[in-house]
Amino acid sequence: MNGRRSFLRGFFAVLLSGGAIEGVMKLFPSKALAKETARTGKWYGYGVSVDKCIGCARCMDACKNENNVPKEPFFVRTWVERYITRKNGQTTVKAIAPGDEATPEAASDRTILRSFFVPKLCNQCANPPCVQVCPVGATFQTGDGVVLVNEKTCIGCRYCIQACPYGARYLHPKTHTADKCTFCYHRISQGQLPACVEVCPTQARIFGDLNAAASPMSRFLRMNKIHTLKPGLNTEPKAFYANLDGEVR
Amino acid sequence: MGKLFERFPDPLARLIVVVVAMVALGAFAYFVLIPKPVKDIEFQWADAVKTEKARPVRYAGFQVCEECHGEIHNTKKTGYHKDLSCETCHGPAKAHSENPDKVKPNIPTARTFCPQCHAYNPSRPRGFPQINPVAHNPLKPCSSCHNPHDPKPPTTPKECSACHGEIARMKAVSHHVQLECTTCHQAPQQHKVSPRSVKPTKPQAREFCGKCHGKDATDKLAKNAPKVDLGEHGEKYVCWQCHYPHSPEVEQ
Amino acid sequence: MNPEIIRSLQELLPQIQGYIYPNEIEIHWGLLIVVYPYITGVVAGAFILASLVKVFNVKEVQPLYRLSLLTALAYLLVAPMALVSHLGHPGRFYEILLTPQTSSAMAMFGFVYAWYLMAVLLLEIWFVHRTDMIDMAENSTGATRLLYRALSLFSKDKGERAVAFDHKALKVITIVGIPSAFLLHGYVGFIFGSIKANPWWSSVLIPIVFLFSAIVSGIALVVLLYMIITPLTGGKINMKCVDKAVDFLFYAVIVDFSLEMVDFIHRVYQSEEEIKILSEMVMSKLFLSLIIVQVLLGMLVPLLLISLTKIFKKRFSLNEDMRKMVYFISVILIQFGIFATRWNVVIGGQMFSKSFRGLTTYKMEFGGIEGLLYAIVLLALPIAILFVLMKVLPPWKELREEGETGTEALGGAGM
Numbered sequence: 001m002n003g004r005r006s007f008l009r010g011f012f013a014v015l016l017s018g019g020a021i022e023g024v025m026k027l028f029p030s031k032a033l034a035k036e037t038a039r040t041g042k043w044y045g046y047g048v049s050v051d052k053c054i055g056c057a058r059c060m061d062a063c064k065n066e067n068n069v070p071k072e073p074f075f076v077r078t079w080v081e082r083y084i085t086r087k088n089g090q091t092t093v094k095a096i097a098p099g100d101e102a103t104p105e106a107a108s109d110r111t112i113l114r115s116f117f118v119p120k121l122c123n124q125c126a127n128p129p130c131v132q133v134c135p136v137g138a139t140f141q142t143g144d145g146v147v148l149v150n151e152k153t154c155i156g157c158r159y160c161i162q163a164c165p166y167g168a169r170y171l172h173p174k175t176h177t178a179d180k181c182t183f184c185y186h187r188i189s190q191g192q193l194p195a196c197v198e199v200c201p202t203q204a205r206i207f208g209d210l211n212a213a214a215s216p217m218s219r220f221l222r223m224n225k226i227h228t229l230k231p232g233l234n235t236e237p238k239a240f241y242a243n244l245d246g247e248v249r
Numbered sequence: 250m251g252k253l254f255e256r257f258p259d260p261l262a263r264l265i266v267v268v269v270a271m272v273a274l275g276a277f278a279y280f281v282l283i284p285k286p287v288k289d290i291e292f293q294w295a296d297a298v299k300t301e302k303a304r305p306v307r308y309a310g311f312q313v314c315e316e317c318h319g320e321i322h323n324t325k326k327t328g329y330h331k332d333l334s335c336e337t338c339h340g341p342a343k344a345h346s347e348n349p350d351k352v353k354p355n356i357p358t359a360r361t362f363c364p365q366c367h368a369y370n371p372s373r374p375r376g377f378p379q380i381n382p383v384a385h386n387p388l389k390p391c392s393s394c395h396n397p398h399d400p401k402p403p404t405t406p407k408e409c410s411a412c413h414g415e416i417a418r419m420k421a422v423s424h425h426v427q428l429e430c431t432t433c434h435q436a437p438q439q440h441k442v443s444p445r446s447v448k449p450t451k452p453q454a455r456e457f458c459g460k461c462h463g464k465d466a467t468d469k470l471a472k473n474a475p476k477v478d479l480g481e482h483g484e485k486y487v488c489w490q491c492h493y494p495h496s497p498e499v500e501q
Numbered sequence: 502m503n504p505e506i507i508r509s510l511q512e513l514l515p516q517i518q519g520y521i522y523p524n525e526i527e528i529h530w531g532l533l534i535v536v537y538p539y540i541t542g543v544v545a546g547a548f549i550l551a552s553l554v555k556v557f558n559v560k561e562v563q564p565l566y567r568l569s570l571l572t573a574l575a576y577l578l579v580a581p582m583a584l585v586s587h588l589g590h591p592g593r594f595y596e597i598l599l600t601p602q603t604s605s606a607m608a609m610f611g612f613v614y615a616w617y618l619m620a621v622l623l624l625e626i627w628f629v630h631r632t633d634m635i636d637m638a639e640n641s642t643g644a645t646r647l648l649y650r651a652l653s654l655f656s657k658d659k660g661e662r663a664v665a666f667d668h669k670a671l672k673v674i675t676i677v678g679i680p681s682a683f684l685l686h687g688y689v690g691f692i693f694g695s696i697k698a699n700p701w702w703s704s705v706l707i708p709i710v711f712l713f714s715a716i717v718s719g720i721a722l723v724v725l726l727y728m729i730i731t732p733l734t735g736g737k738i739n740m741k742c743v744d745k746a747v748d749f750l751f752y753a754v755i756v757d758f759s760l761e762m763v764d765f766i767h768r769v770y771q772s773e774e775e776i777k778i779l780s781e782m783v784m785s786k787l788f789l790s791l792i793i794v795q796v797l798l799g800m801l802v803p804l805l806l807i808s809l810t811k812i813f814k815k816r817f818s819l820n821e822d823m824r825k826m827v828y829f830i831s832v833i834l835i836q837f838g839i840f841a842t843r844w845n846v847v848i849g850g851q852m853f854s855k856s857f858r859g860l861t862t863y864k865m866e867f868g869g870i871e872g873l874l875y876a877i878v879l880l881a882l883p884i885a886i887l888f889v890l891m892k893v894l895p896p897w898k899e900l901r902e903e904g905e906t907g908t909e910a911l912g913g914a915g916m
Binding site: 051052053054055056057058062065066067082083084098099109112115116117137138140142148149150151152153182185186187189190192193195198199200201202203 | 290296298302303304305306307310311330332333334337341361365370371372373374
């Protein structure tokens with residue numbers, strides 16, 4: 001009897017010790033990771049001015065050139081959607097492709113209420129569901145807030161692809177590991193802009209450190225009404241959209 | 250060992266031996282046999298960050314080109330294309346910047362290239378310069394009229410429709426087809442040169458529309474115009490909140 | 502580049518309806534991941550059936566006790582094969598054991614699986630068969646003798662103290678085993694249910710629905726195996742036992758059906774933003790597998806058939822063959838129904854776009870690692886393993902027991 005009691009006491013002592021609590025806290029990445037590590041040093045974010053995008057797809061081209069993304073249209077790190085909302089309230093969406101024919105006939109289409117382009121990419125969530133579900137820790141968040149995939153340890157289970165609400169991930173057909181936008185981590189760590197931001201002709205894409213006092217990024221956040229995609233999922237995206245239409249999901 | 254078998258029932262004692270052996274084996278494998286990089290997640294993350302950082306850069310960035318191509322840079326920096334990176338049109342040029350003689354970046358000359366941005370597309374933001382590539386000087390390369398590094402229109406257009414084609418087309422099929430643009434807008438000469446900074450006027454008040462559409466309108470244009478009582482019609486709103494002036498009929 | 506993938510994706514393009522994100526054309530979890538929850542479901546269900554004997558003292562189903570334990574083991578051994586072979590890098594599966602991410606449901610797989618295999622199933626089977634293995638070692642020679650000696654961990658003790666401990670241990674293991682079986686399959690449900698990005702999966706009811714469908718599939722499969730194996734090996738089907746097992750099956754199907762209905766009604770009533778695309782998917786892409794196979798053939802028809810034997814008790818109690826036939830048809834239909842359930846969860850969850858604007862499609866291949874052939878092999882493999890297990894640890898004596906007499910033999914006495 002005595003033995004059992006002392007065993008239980010020891011058991012609870014272990015449970016209450018720091019190690020166990022830390023383990024439990026890891027189940028809740030929003031609490032354990034995002035909030036506390038975020039606010040010192042660099043914390044990268046991305047801005048999209050929906051009103052400026054002309055749908056030229058230079059960004060998609062640049063991304064594929066810069067990052068060895070397969071040239072086929074099925075695998076993309078960033079893409080641009082074209083929305084057409086008609087007067088009857090129906091919205092049709094299409095992902096544009098580089099070299100798409102513009103559709104001049106739509107000029108005379110009087111049923112169109114409004115139409116616009118929306119660039120999409122990995123939202124680099126502060127509270128990333130893909131990181132939460134990765135069984136082996138192959139996808140992780142760096143100290144500056146970028147979610148990366150370690151292609152040496154990714155087992156290709158695709159759980160992260162299922163967990164991403166934004167469809168930003170794909171399985172690279174060559175490496176058989178999960179792949180996604182890295183904010184061009186090799187570029188930004190040298191002080192350069194991500195390739196898509198570099199080539200965007202209308203500055204619809206903005207990139208920068210969210211903690212920086214004065215930068216195009218902080219100006220963008222200050223001067224616009226900002227929305228994020230699927231905010232109800234509490235992923236806390238760091239891709240911020242200015243003048244986003246409610247139809248965009 | 251013997252003591253273990255005396256103290257516990259035979260099956261339990263045997264299981265204890267097996268479990269202890271397995272745990273020992275597992276612990277030995279984990280702590281001794283398996284090298285640290287395989288089991289240390291922090292190490293793996295640091296390694297992955299290193300791999301990511303070491304990936305080759307293909308786009309050199311907008312600052313680099315200026316060093317050699319100063320002249321073009323000077324032309325470009327005051328033109329409409331001042332915000333464009335060189336690599337937006339010329340493609341990835343890191344290789345060229347490292348080896349300028351051997352590797353030459355692409356110079357796009359085909360008539361299909363410029364329309365990627367400038368073909369008319371109703372989803373493009375209003376005011377962005379757009380043309381219909383089929384109707385716009387067919388077969389002529391874009392650069393024969395426009396310098397891509399300073400792409401201002403070759404001559405200042407006389408008609409508003411040259412730039413505001415969308416509005417002109419809309420007005421052409423509306424009841425306002427007979428009205429000149431200048432009936433409602435006063436366009437300063439300077440607007441034709443720098444359209445963004447000097448803008449034409451726009452009507453400001455209800456009374457402006459009332460000149461034709463008011464109950465007791467006297468303007469000579471007002472003869473056949475539909476009339477409303479400005480005091481009752483439309484309450485506090487200004488006219489163009491309901492009627493788009495370039496296509497003023499109320500749509501169903 | 503892999504032209505195979507490109508070609509197969511190209512073929513899917515014309516079948517896309519509406520708008521999907523460009524990366525969503527490929528269905529990432531295919532047939533193998535359908536097979537995986539089906540197999541673990543059978544494991545959990547078969548174990549629950551076994552524990553009916555031990556914990557709930559249902560004497561009638563004693564003949565199924567060893568068979569269901571061996572079935573559970575045979576299927577459990579195949580379960581990780583489905584998972585590992587679908588990985589992009591099957592050779593890296595050890596990563597999940599070396600650097601498991603505590604926040605990931607999937608990372609717990611190795612531990613849940615190891616716990617269930619080692620601490621529950623193998624242990625229970627060992628204790629059940631220990632004295633038998635000693636006997637068999639004594640009655641054989643050469644390699645066979647060595648095999649049984651090793652399997653019994655060189656135990657020779659058939660004394661009172663040891664046997665009494667066997668019974669006590671069995672009781673403890675089974676009691677621990679029930680929550681473990683719940684954990685094993687409820688956890689598989691959690692893998693899907695915890696994905697907030699996917700409204701088809703993201704439901705608190707999913708683990709519980711998985712659990713009850715597991716019980717349904719496990720009981721049905723063991724009954725099916727019993728009804729096939731016994732006559733094939735010259736035995737006689739014990740109808741009292743089958744009646745009782747089908748009774749439990751009947752209740753389990755009712756609970757399973759009600760839970761799925763609750764889930765369905767709840768979704769339709771709440772009717773959140775995804776409801777349009779989900780109902781479109783159910784009415785087009787999943788109509789056959791969900792409405793027809795899962796609900797109609799897999800649940801309602803078996804429920805109706807089994808109720809008939811209850812309503813017309815008199816007529817059916819006289820005609821054993823008729824009852825056998827009804828049961829036989831029911832348990833087969835239920836197997837197809839549960840497999841369709843897994844299909845609808847796994848494949849259905851990936852057929853609609855997370856933009857809620859369109860549907861993609863799934864094209865099953867025949868050959869290859871994600872193909873039909875391999876899935877059939879994986880589904881047949883447990884039967885082969887079971888065949889070997891039954892050779893090594895024969896359940897025949899128990900299978901042939903008539904009614905309640907003799908249930909006090911090894912297993913039953915423990916209670």
